[in-house]
Amino acid sequence: MMALDEIDHALLRALGQDATQSAGALGREMGLSQPATWRRIRRLQEAGIITGRKLELDAGKLGFGVTVFLGIKLATKGRVSLEDFERAVSAIPEVQTVEHILGMYDYRLRVTARDIADFERVLRRRVMTLPGVGSVDANVLLSEERRPGPLG
Amino acid sequence: MMALDEIDHALLRALGQDATQSAGALGREMGLSQPATWRRIRRLQEAGIITGRKLELDAGKLGFGVTVFLGIKLATKGRVSLEDFERAVSAIPEVQTVEHILGMYDYRLRVTARDIADFERVLRRRVMTLPGVGSVDANVLLSEERRPGPLG
DNA sequence: CTTGAAAGGAGCTTGGT
DNA sequence: ACCAAGCTCCTTTCAAG
Numbered sequence: 001m002m003a004l005d006e007i008d009h010a011l012l013r014a015l016g017q018d019a020t021q022s023a024g025a026l027g028r029e030m031g032l033s034q035p036a037t038w039r040r041i042r043r044l045q046e047a048g049i050i051t052g053r054k055l056e057l058d059a060g061k062l063g064f065g066v067t068v069f070l071g072i073k074l075a076t077k078g079r080v081s082l083e084d085f086e087r088a089v090s091a092i093p094e095v096q097t098v099e100h101i102l103g104m105y106d107y108r109l110r111v112t113a114r115d116i117a118d119f120e121r122v123l124r125r126r127v128m129t130l131p132g133v134g135s136v137d138a139n140v141l142l143s144e145e146r147r148p149g150p151l152g
Numbered sequence: 153m154m155a156l157d158e159i160d161h162a163l164l165r166a167l168g169q170d171a172t173q174s175a176g177a178l179g180r181e182m183g184l185s186q187p188a189t190w191r192r193i194r195r196l197q198e199a200g201i202i203t204g205r206k207l208e209l210d211a212g213k214l215g216f217g218v219t220v221f222l223g224i225k226l227a228t229k230g231r232v233s234l235e236d237f238e239r240a241v242s243a244i245p246e247v248q249t250v251e252h253i254l255g256m257y258d259y260r261l262r263v264t265a266r267d268i269a270d271f272e273r274v275l276r277r278r279v280m281t282l283p284g285v286g287s288v289d290a291n292v293l294l295s296e297e298r299r300p301g302p303l304g
Numbered sequence: 305c306t307t308g309a310a311a312g313g314a315g316c317t318t319g320g321t
Numbered sequence: 322a323c324c325a326a327g328c329t330c331c332t333t334t335c336a337a338g
Contacts, residue, residue: 002213012209019171019205022330033308038331040306049213053171056204057164057303061154064303069253069260086297096301101221103291108221112301139255145238149248149264151209151216174315185323190316 002047007032011040012049012152019053064112066119067141070127071105075134082106084131092126105137154199159184163192164201164304171205216264218271219293222279223257227286234258236283246274257289 004012007030014026027037044050059067074081082100089098089109097110109127113119127136156164159182166178179189196202211219226233234252241250241261249262261279265271279288 001215004214012207015207016209017206019207024330034330035309035332036307042332047213049210050207051210052208053205054169054208055164055167055171055202056206057168058201058203059303061199061201062156062164062303069251090297090299093300093302096299096303098297098299099221100294100296101291102294103221104289105291108291112303137256139253139257139260142252142254144252145242145250147242147248147250148245150245151211151214151248151264176315186315187317187324188322194317 002043002049004049008040008044009152011037012044013148015041015050016148016152059112063114066113066115068111068113068119069139069141070109070111070123071137071139072107072109072127072130073104073134073136074106074132076132077106081132085133088130092122094122094126154195154201156201160192160196161304163189164196165300167193167202168300168304211264215266218265218267220263220265220271221291221293222259222261222263222275223289223291224259224261224279224282225256225286225288226258226284228284229258233284237285240282244274244278246278 010030011026014021014029023038023041024034026032027034030037032040041050059065074085085107086098086100089095089107092111094111094113095109096112097108099108100106101108111119111122111127113122123136123138127133162182163178166173166181175190175193176186178184179186182189184192193202211217226237237259238250238252241247241259244263246263246265247261248264249260251260252258253260263271263274263279265274275288275290279285
């Protein structure tokens with residue numbers, strides 16, 4: 001396990017908010033030279049702490065106005081059943097996230113669709129026909145706030 | 153609403169997977185010059201379609217081994233109650249995501265903690281004491297897969 | 305083992321065509 | 322849209338704390 005000092009945490013916090021900031025600008029704000037800052041960032045990547053940089057997209061502006069969270073209980077939960085379910089769910093393009101969880105549900109899916117009619121199509125033709133599905137609960141996303149969290 | 157052609161979608165798809173790719177490399181793969189590619193990306197940002205670039209972190213390697221999803225029902229759901237709840241929940245550092253939803257639950261929280269004992273502390277001292285909370289359901293994250301989704 | 309300065313190379317950003 | 326030029330930033334090398 002890699003030891004992180006305060007500067008590393010500050011870097012993670014700053015880059016977590018906006019990953020476009022340059023190593024030079026970040027270093028200047030915390031009294032560090034550009035190469036030193038850049039090396040710390042590379043070290044965090046090599047340690048597997050930073051796993052990637054991804055875009056944040058506005059789904060609404062891309063014509064996907066509906067996001068629904070599905071809580072799924074499987075009818076049969078053998079090992080084969082889980083694998084079958086996961087393979088089949090990975091083939092649904094509208095599924096953005098697959099979370100295998102422990103509790104009232106077995107899986108939680110984040111599904112995005114153009115509108116409610118589009119969502120109904122995905123639900124009926126794709127989700128309800130997944131292998132091993134027992135029950136499906138739905139929640140429609142109204143708004144979402146992402147916070148920095150304790151990481152960093 | 154901005155019109156996107158196939159190249160824009162290809163760019164969003166490629167950058168969605170790995171936002172570190174250079175405009176030059178992306179353009180080369182789809183037969184476009186570096187400035188042309190870069191201008192398309194900037195256009196997508198100015199249109200608000202690309203809202204930011206953020207780091208993906210490995211919570212486990214940062215010492216946060218437990219992620220739990222909480223489904224919360226409010227006891228009283230007036231307008232004031234929602235605002236009180238949202239303000240209070242935003243002050244909990246362990247909450248990474250606050251989703252206001254419509255369905256069986258009113259809110260969904262993504263909470264990260266160092267271990268189960270740490271999570272119990274957050275749940276008892278922070279979550280259960282939130283204003284207006286009626287009931288709390290929990291699901292522990294076992295594994296998570298993020299997929300490109302239909303965006304792009 | 306981490307730092308800073310310098311230098312080379314890659315990529316961004318702009319202006320002209 | 323492309324090209325070219327100037328500029329920023331990344332990345333390596335080297336010497337020093």
